Amino acid sequence: xxxxxxxxxxxxxxxxxxxxxxxxxxxxxxxxxxxxxxxxxxxxxxxxxxxxxxxxxxxxxxxxxxxxxxxxxxxxxxxxxxxxxxxxxxxxxxxxxxxxxxxxxxxxxxxxxxxxxxxxxxxxxxxxxxxxxxxxxxxxxxxxxxxxxxxxxxxxxxxxxxxxxxxxxxxxxxxxxxxxxxxxxxxxxxxxxxxxxxxxxxxxxxxxxxxxxxxxxxxxxxxxxxxxxxxxxxxxxxxxxxxxxxxxxxxxxxxxxxxxxxxxxxxxxxxxxxxxxxxxxxxxxxxxxxxxxxxxxxxxxxxxxxxxxxxxxxxxxxxxxxxxxxxxxxxxxxxxxxxxxxxxxxxxxxxxxxxxxxxxxxxxxxxxxxxxxxxxxxxxxxxxxxxxxxxxxxxxxxxxxxxxxxxxxxxxxxxx
Numbered sequence: 001x002x003x004x005x006x007x008x009x010x011x012x013x014x015x016x017x018x019x020x021x022x023x024x025x026x027x028x029x030x031x032x033x034x035x036x037x038x039x040x041x042x043x044x045x046x047x048x049x050x051x052x053x054x055x056x057x058x059x060x061x062x063x064x065x066x067x068x069x070x071x072x073x074x075x076x077x078x079x080x081x082x083x084x085x086x087x088x089x090x091x092x093x094x095x096x097x098x099x100x101x102x103x104x105x106x107x108x109x110x111x112x113x114x115x116x117x118x119x120x121x122x123x124x125x126x127x128x129x130x131x132x133x134x135x136x137x138x139x140x141x142x143x144x145x146x147x148x149x150x151x152x153x154x155x156x157x158x159x160x161x162x163x164x165x166x167x168x169x170x171x172x173x174x175x176x177x178x179x180x181x182x183x184x185x186x187x188x189x190x191x192x193x194x195x196x197x198x199x200x201x202x203x204x205x206x207x208x209x210x211x212x213x214x215x216x217x218x219x220x221x222x223x224x225x226x227x228x229x230x231x232x233x234x235x236x237x238x239x240x241x242x243x244x245x246x247x248x249x250x251x252x253x254x255x256x257x258x259x260x261x262x263x264x265x266x267x268x269x270x271x272x273x274x275x276x277x278x279x280x281x282x283x284x285x286x287x288x289x290x291x292x293x294x295x296x297x298x299x300x301x302x303x304x305x306x307x308x309x310x311x312x313x314x315x316x317x318x319x320x321x322x323x324x325x326x327x328x329x330x331x332x333x334x335x336x337x338x339x340x341x342x343x344x345x346x347x348x349x350x351x352x353x354x355x356x357x358x359x360x361x362x363x364x365x366x367x368x369x370x371x372x373x374x375x376x377x378x379x380x381x382x383x384x385x386x387x388x389x390x391x392x393x394x395x396x397x398x399x400x401x402x403x404x405x406x407x408x409x410x411x412x413x414x415x416x
């Protein structure tokens with residue numbers, strides 16, 4: 001098939017893949033086997049079973065529960081498409097056929113939909129494998145929710161020889177059939193912090209004999225807000241939020257200590273690291289003013305800082321071309337940067353990457369709840385779009401790829 005014919009063939013995939021809805025309903029049993037971060041064993045097992053049915057080679061385990069599939073020639077160029085697959089630790093409140101079977105675990109961020117669409121893309125690509133001008137790497141990633149699973153996958157070698165990577169996220173507030181994205185920063189980098197502020201407890205009626213950590217913590221919280229309002233460039237969006245305050249258990253007792261915690265966000269690594277430094281300085285300094293001591297923990301081992309999600313300029317042009325051909329340019333919208341974070345950004349620090357939002361809203365079916373809500377639901381009408389877009393973005397990238405480096409000294413993925 002010639003280049004123009006191949007391009008046209010992949011652009012028409014949404015119309016030929018409507019069967020994916022039925023495929024999802026029959027194969028979507030994995031929605032009921034929801035697993036938490038790095039415990040996605042049942043989900044991983046089902047993914048491997050589906051890849052086996054399709055005759056797709058894969059590598060497992062990768063980063064404990066991850067799965068990496070390979071479709072195409074086995075040689076360069078290599079392009080990756082990624083889906084995260086972990087659930088959240090919360091109780092699902094929706095009574096429907098796809099409700100989680102695991103109490104206290106729920107796919108309230110749409111990662112089950114992401115896996116379904118990547119499996120759909122795998123099926124499309126496998127059916128068109130003779131037309132591929134390289135290799136598509138299917139990345140089924142664990143532990144996106146705060147645990148930096150992408151970083152663990154990178155350490156396991158998932159991006160070896162990969163030239164570019166694409167990813168998507170469902171959006172319940174965007175119309176089904178629309179995609180939203182942009183070049184440059186689209187998601188903030190983020191970190192977490194917790195501080196223990198220690199004083200001297202005592203009777204609330206005689207505060208002069210105590211060192212009040214509640215007063216100290218209150219001053220700390222107010223001072224932390226000045227980091228954005230008085231130290232950050234107004235044209236460089238940043239967020240510092242204290243969302244946790246624990247201290248004391250009686251009306252008339254000043255406690256020995258108070259624990260506060262929260263998150264901070266920025267759209268550049270430099271700004272993120274500056275916030276980290278100043279958060280620690282403000283907490284320890286303001287605590288000292290009130291005669292207290294403070295220790296600050298940023299949880300970098302358990303909850304690594306997420307870098308900003310920054311879309312590659314060249315891949316943005318590729319995205320516009322592919323989505324415009326498939327959906328119509330009127331369905332491709334510019335995305336205002338969001339202060340939410342996404343560990344897809346770790347991949348973008350290593351290779352050119354592109355991330356976009358896929359709409360799910362259908363007003364005739366009623367309002368969908370937002371991500372991380374216990375009432376969150378999936379609209380399966382979005383699946384054919386996501387699967388076909390994944391497949392076309394990857395296949396057309398291989399078709400149009402212009403090598404910037406020589407692969408003569410690189411090794412092929414030996415799984416093929």
